[in-house]
Amino acid sequence: MSSSEQLASREKDEQRWSALMKQSQAGNVAAYNQLLSEIGSVIEAYLRVHFGQLTMLEECVQESLLALHHARHTYDPKRAFRPWFFTLVHHKTIDVLRRCETANRVISDYAEFDHTGISDVDLDRVIDGERLMKQLSEEQRQAVELTKYLGMTTIEVSNLLGVRESTVKARLRRGLHHIKKQWQEALHQ
Amino acid sequence: MSIKDRSHLIDTLTLDLQPVKVINVGLMTLYFLVGAFVFSLSLFLLTGPFRSGAGHQLLSSPQFLVESCVGVLSIALLMYAAFQLAIPSPKPLLSQLKWPLIGLIVWISFYAFGFVRPALEPSALGMRDHCNYQVFIFGIPTLLVALYWLNKQWPIYPVSTGFLMGLAAGAIPALIMQFACMYDPHHILTAHIGPGILVGVLGACIGAISLTRHKKTAST
Numbered sequence: 158m159s160s161s162e163q164l165a166s167r168e169k170d171e172q173r174w175s176a177l178m179k180q181s182q183a184g185n186v187a188a189y190n191q192l193l194s195e196i197g198s199v200i201e202a203y204l205r206v207h208f209g210q211l212t213m214l215e216e217c218v219q220e221s222l223l224a225l226h227h228a229r230h231t232y233d234p235k236r237a238f239r240p241w242f243f244t245l246v247h248h249k250t251i252d253v254l255r256r257c258e259t260a261n262r263v264i265s266d267y268a269e270f271d272h273t274g275i276s277d278v279d280l281d282r283v284i285d286g287e288r289l290m291k292q293l294s295e296e297q298r299q300a301v302e303l304t305k306y307l308g309m310t311t312i313e314v315s316n317l318l319g320v321r322e323s324t325v326k327a328r329l330r331r332g333l334h335h336i337k338k339q340w341q342e343a344l345h346q
Numbered sequence: 347m348s349i350k351d352r353s354h355l356i357d358t359l360t361l362d363l364q365p366v367k368v369i370n371v372g373l374m375t376l377y378f379l380v381g382a383f384v385f386s387l388s389l390f391l392l393t394g395p396f397r398s399g400a401g402h403q404l405l406s407s408p409q410f411l412v413e414s415c416v417g418v419l420s421i422a423l424l425m426y427a428a429f430q431l432a433i434p435s436p437k438p439l440l441s442q443l444k445w446p447l448i449g450l451i452v453w454i455s456f457y458a459f460g461f462v463r464p465a466l467e468p469s470a471l472g473m474r475d476h477c478n479y480q481v482f483i484f485g486i487p488t489l490l491v492a493l494y495w496l497n498k499q500w501p502i503y504p505v506s507t508g509f510l511m512g513l514a515a516g517a518i519p520a521l522i523m524q525f526a527c528m529y530d531p532h533h534i535l536t537a538h539i540g541p542g543i544l545v546g547v548l549g550a551c552i553g554a555i556s557l558t559r560h561k562k563t564a565s566t
Contacts, residue, residue: 184365193356219355226359228500230366231433244434248502317362 175238182229193222200246217253221246292339297332300325305333369499371433375426378495382488386518389484390526397472400525409465413456417521420449424514428492431507432499439503446510450517454539460531468530477527478537481519485545489515493552501557508553509546516545 174196180188200218224245232241290298303309303317304325311329315322390396404411427446435442456465474480492511501507520542524534 181363182366182368184363186360186363189363190356190360193359194353197352197356215352219352222352222355222359224500226362228434231369231500233368233370233433240436241434244436244502245500247436248434317358319362 171238174242175234178229178232178238179234182232182234193225196225196242197222203243203246204250213253217246217250220253221249224249290336293332293335297328297335300328301332301336304329369433371426371429374429374495375422378429378488378492379422379425382492382515382518383522385488386484386522390480390519390522393480394474394526395472396526397528400472403466403529404525407465409456409463413453413465414521414524416449416453416456417517417524420446420453421514421517421521423449424510424517425492428496428507428510428514429499431503431510432496432501434500434502439506443506443510446513450513453517454535457531457534457539460534464529464531466529468532470528470530472526473528474523474526477523478541481516481523481538482541482544484519485512485516485542486548488518489545489549489552493549493556496553497556501553504553504557505550506553507557509550511553512549513543513546515549516542 174192177188177192177195181192197218200221201214204214204217225242228245232238290301293301299318300314303314304311309317311322311325315325318325404414423446427442431442489512492515493508496507496511517539520538523538527533527538
């Protein structure tokens with residue numbers, strides 16, 4: 158594709174996304190679904206280009222989509238869509254990477270502190286969050302992911318899922334309790 | 347997290363979709379500016395009289411008129427920039443801070459220039475007790491309301507956003523105090539402008555706590 162064609166395609170995308178966002182702001186579900194689907198792939202491609210094989214890539218994509226959802230009222234349809242959108246993606250990616258870095262530091266501190274009887278392989282197995290999460294029910298997993306992975310408040314989760322806050326809290330409590338139990342069992346094996 | 351989760355997330359977000367009102371930063375600044383001035387003026391009227399002849403001085407001294415107008419413009423710029431900072435934009439922070447801070451410095455320079463050539467004859471006429479505390483306290487409600495609103499947007503630079511809004515909120519009573527208290531450049535800088543700037547520092551601190559937390563959860 159020549160540079161002029163690329164430019165034209167970019168311009169076309171810009172106009173389409175801007176129009177879709179405008180419709181989404183008015184509550185058009187189909188337009189919003191189309192926008193998020195297209196944007197999801199764009200974010201993924203953007204992250205691959207800028208960060209290479211990012212281990213947290215999918216998390217970054219989903220966090221960026223959530224950020225777009227919550228910040229959609231700040232987009233002014235009279236302005237360009239790309240700068241607004243990529244600013245969100247950029248900052249969300251930095252947030253995720255920082256969080257990941259902190260988590261890694263905590264894990265490595267933990268490994269240094271309490272390495273008695275646990276080899277590196279065991280530690281990896283023990284802290285395999287994905288495995289632990291899979292053991293939760295769908296509702297519990299959703300509550301834990303939205304609050305603990307993505308940092309939402311229980312009120313926000315309740316609004317998002319359309320359930321009462323107390324229900325979210327109960328699911329979260331049970332989910333965390335289950336994870337803790339599994340974690341302790343794994344440590345003592 | 348997998349691609350499957352992503353489509354699930356998109357479905358959930360789409361299902362949750364509500365129409366939203368798009369933010370107009372200019373209009374929002376105007377509302378807040380007018381609201382904050384009316385609120386501060388009410389507080390001043392409730393807590394004591396204005397300096398006698400202050401209105402007349404405004405019309406009779408061009409320098410006083412200009413420095414007051416520059417003050418209003420500088421506050422408007424600070425407020426506009428703070429609201430603008432709550433909207434995601436790739437503009438560098440420095441370029442967004444430049445003009446409002448230049449405006450503030452120009453306004454303060456008028457009072458520094460007042461040491462050489464004051465706009466009004468310095469006097470203790472109309473002096474208010476605890477004017478410094480009043481400036482600081484009167485600026486806080488505006489700051490808190492504005493931060494509450496900013497918290498609902500998507501501020502990328504929480505400290506700078508809080509700082510600018512704090513400066514704007516503190517500058518409003520600092521400016522009004524020129525009409526409600528004695529006119530003396532040294533007194534203005536230390537007892538009116540100084541506490542106003544302190545509101546800016548408070549804004550930066552609150553912004554660092556509340557807006558940063560929001561930034562982390564905003565994406566959720």
